[in-house]
Amino acid sequence: MNLRALKTVFFKEVLENARDKRTVMSSIVMGALFGPILMVIIMNTTIKMQQDKAEQKLEVPVINQAGAAHLMDFLSAQDVTLQELKGSPEEAIKNKDHDVVLAIADDFAEDFSQGRPAKVMLYHDGSAKGAAKVSVNRLRSLLNAYDRSIGTQRLQLRGISPNLTNVVMIEQHDQATKESRGAMLLTVLPYFLIMGLFMGSMYLAIDTTAGEKERKSLEPLFLNPVKRDTVLAGKLAATVAFGLLTLVLTLVAFKLTLPWYPFEKLGMRFNMGMQVMMIMLLVLAPLALLAGAIQTIIAAFAQSYREAQTYVGLVLIVPMIPSMLLMFMPIKEQLWMMAVPILGQNLVINELMRGDIVGWDAIGLVIAGTLIMGLALAWIAVKLYNREKMLFTD
Amino acid sequence: MISVENISKSFGEVTAVDNVSLQAPDGKITALLGANGAGKTTSMRMIYALIKPEGGQVLVDGINTHEDPVAARARMGVLPDARGLYKRLTARENIVYFGRLQGMKEAKIKERCEELVDRLGMGAFIDRKTEGFSQGQRVKVAIARALIHDPQNILLDEPTNGLDVMSTRAIRRFLKEQRSLGKCILFSSHVMQEVSAVCDEITIIDGGRIVASGSEDQLRDKTGSENLEDAFVSLVGGEKVV
Structure with missing residues (x-):
């Protein structure tokens, strides 16, 4: 693969989208801040109302x-x-x-x-x-x-x-620890992290494919002496980079909003030290590849920017499924579950928040499982444009 | 030098291009002339190796475009029917992006960019973002980015479509300059005056087939017509009742 061409495409997409205020707003503000701030508000109001009633x-x-x-x-x-x-x-x-x-x-x-x-x-x-x-x-x-x-x-x-x-x-001998009480209220945290990541890469996935097709710049782009796979790989790399950036910002936002959570009033403790954050980042990072690849594949099939927005928007429901499942049903974790993308991340983050030690075997399995799936999807996304039908809107 | 031998393409039941052959020699401007829907754009897309022909072959300076599309594209500069620019980038950034994808050195890109700004008269808007550019400004930028690597073969699909007189003249002048440099220029058009004004060789396409080719004089003599428009109408089988 032509590495220089790949880098050229990557930096052009990053530059072009960084200049787009809408992308920046939606990925950074919405993706990274929405979750943490919403959680702080909901938790504080709930606690306050209950306390008022009790007093x-x-x-x-x-x-x-x-x-x-x-x-x-x-x-x-x-x-x-x-x-x-x-x-x-x-x-x-x-x-x-x-x-x-x-x-x-x-x-x-x-x-x-x-x-x-x-x-x-x-x-x-x-x-x-x-x-x-x-x-x-x-x-x-x-x-x-x-x-x-x-x-x-x-x-x-x-x-x-x-x-x-x-x-x-x-x-009564309640075995809940201070951390696990916190975890019950924070089961939505993995969802917000994963959601932020999906939102961060969404606009680039659409803009670099369906958007480029709609603006009629895809045909001239493919007339350069660079393989289509290489061009697409560069675009996908930019998409994944925005997803990762949003993920990091979401983690930082959570860390920064932590003092505003009413943990003490609830008799809970919540552990989010540097090491925990690093492990979270490590298990979530491969998900950025998977998210970017799925979104690129879906956007490729859309005939217009708007159509792509509708379809790709629906994908945001996918990361909700395991989070919802875990919220309502207590599932006994099995090692194989770690290999299932999104579910594995949810389990690991929940364990981390409960203050449990997560084994490296589990972490390795989450990373490997998601990475393999992500690479397979990325391969499909990159090869998709070898089909002539994908090149034109008419 | 572009040589097209017996290429065909069909979409489902419809045969868009049927057994098309043509020659575009160096130092000449060759036109692919045809009405809307005659198969010009599909033929051009096969010639510049965006889509695969069903049978036949295209040779660009002797390179088979479907055996080695990357090498063939390096020898071509194409202004396709789709000429969208990146509106959040400046005109210069648009051009430089393509130069890099052509594998050119940064210094060479800069030098060539200045030359094209000069030749196409883009000085006033080269460092502005292309959002809101006029049709003429857009086409100039699209031509400049297509020719940044100074290719031997220049292919243009309806280059002056929708342009005003001044822009049209600027582009014609530019193409003639390129011809005098010994380049091979192939362009498709449906505008008779345009073809008449700049082209040396004309190939007429109708219903996906080549119906005639030769110089303007040859075509007029062949049909006994006074001008190219009459010759064209006579060659494509008279005025069809719509």
Whole structure:
């Protein structure tokens, strides 16, 4: 292969696209900053809302307060503000006017005095998210505490040890480490890194192929005494370089935004030292080749710039699949999974964030698997333009 | 010197070019004259080795373009039908890019670039980005980048298409200069006045086939016509009812 020609094509594409503000904005700003900043905002707002609910005075609308005066005194003593409810409890929950509504059954007082289980009803939305759950849980634990204290008193009055009713004592041993708690919230990190990389190379993949064809400069370019493979290899190298650049910037952006994550408030620790970042870069870098090659192949088949944008844009869904999968299903890692591009990167990064030591065999397998696949696709991308049909839009 | 022997090309059921042969000698301007859709562009694309002919061969200074396309292209300078420039690069950067792909030395590229700026009158816009260039400016840059390596054989597909009088004249003058330097120039056109004004040899193509070739005088004598336009119409089988 004519190395000088390859370099000429590479530097021309880099120069030309660096002058294109749109490419720079989309690859650097969108690709590299979007993920880290979005995560900081989402995590901070979620934590803040939950904290506010937990610290706020609990306000509970109660139906038939008179039916359980003793319980009401207990709740008030626990700093709960009791309210009258206008309208039905179902409506109040449905309209999100209240997180939780307490209703006292009509025969509560009678059952209570007879020593029968006295009924209260809790109205809430079990599918509600985050902060609403906090109110429900707080009220439920207050009711449990009341239940226990009255029960204990009743047994003591009859001269029976309350301990007889405590059959099993549960002692919890949570094996989550501070790092692994952080990892749960950060399962989206590999997705943002991979996404940034795909976005970084996207515009070049389109511009150097479909764009060049549409602007009618591909034909004159191929009339130079350089093999088409060489020209395409130069273009692909420029595409991959932009993907890599975005990847590095995304990593740096994450590192720089790290102080803004509410890790301490969550009792978590997150490890992203130089060594971890280097390993991330190492396993993600071969993915830039794969991304650039896939995007180039797809763009080559498009008849226009816009068409290429649509198809290549759809490819952004691909890196989402393993990330989503891992987010919702706990998968037991097997060594072979490391060889699957994107899935392997997700697994390694998740392990790194949990603070686990990742073996060099796994890292090697991720790099090798992705690199082989990337090279195969790059070969196809480079050979594609030997077909006459690919040369013209008409 | 370009010699084309019996090349053909079909796309699906349609035969675009059928058994075309022609000679373009050094020191002459040879025209491939034909109506729109007569097979000019397809023939040119086969001659400059962008697409493969089905049978037949093309020799450029004795090099078979399909056995050694890279060597053949080094001996050709082509202004194809597609003449898009890189609009985020300056005119000079566009030209230098092609010089490098031709494998030229940097000093030589610079020297040759200055020469072409001079000859084509590009001084006013050579260091501007090509976005927003007029049609005439674009064609001049496209010609300059195609000829940066000073090739022996110059091929142009409808070079003056869409140009104003001044640009057309500048390009004609440039081609005549190149002819006097002993270059082989082959250009396709559908404009009679153009061919009449600059060409020594004319090959007429119609429906993908060569119907006649010779000098303008020879073609007029053969058909007993007063001018090239009448000769052309008579040779392609009269005015078809559209």
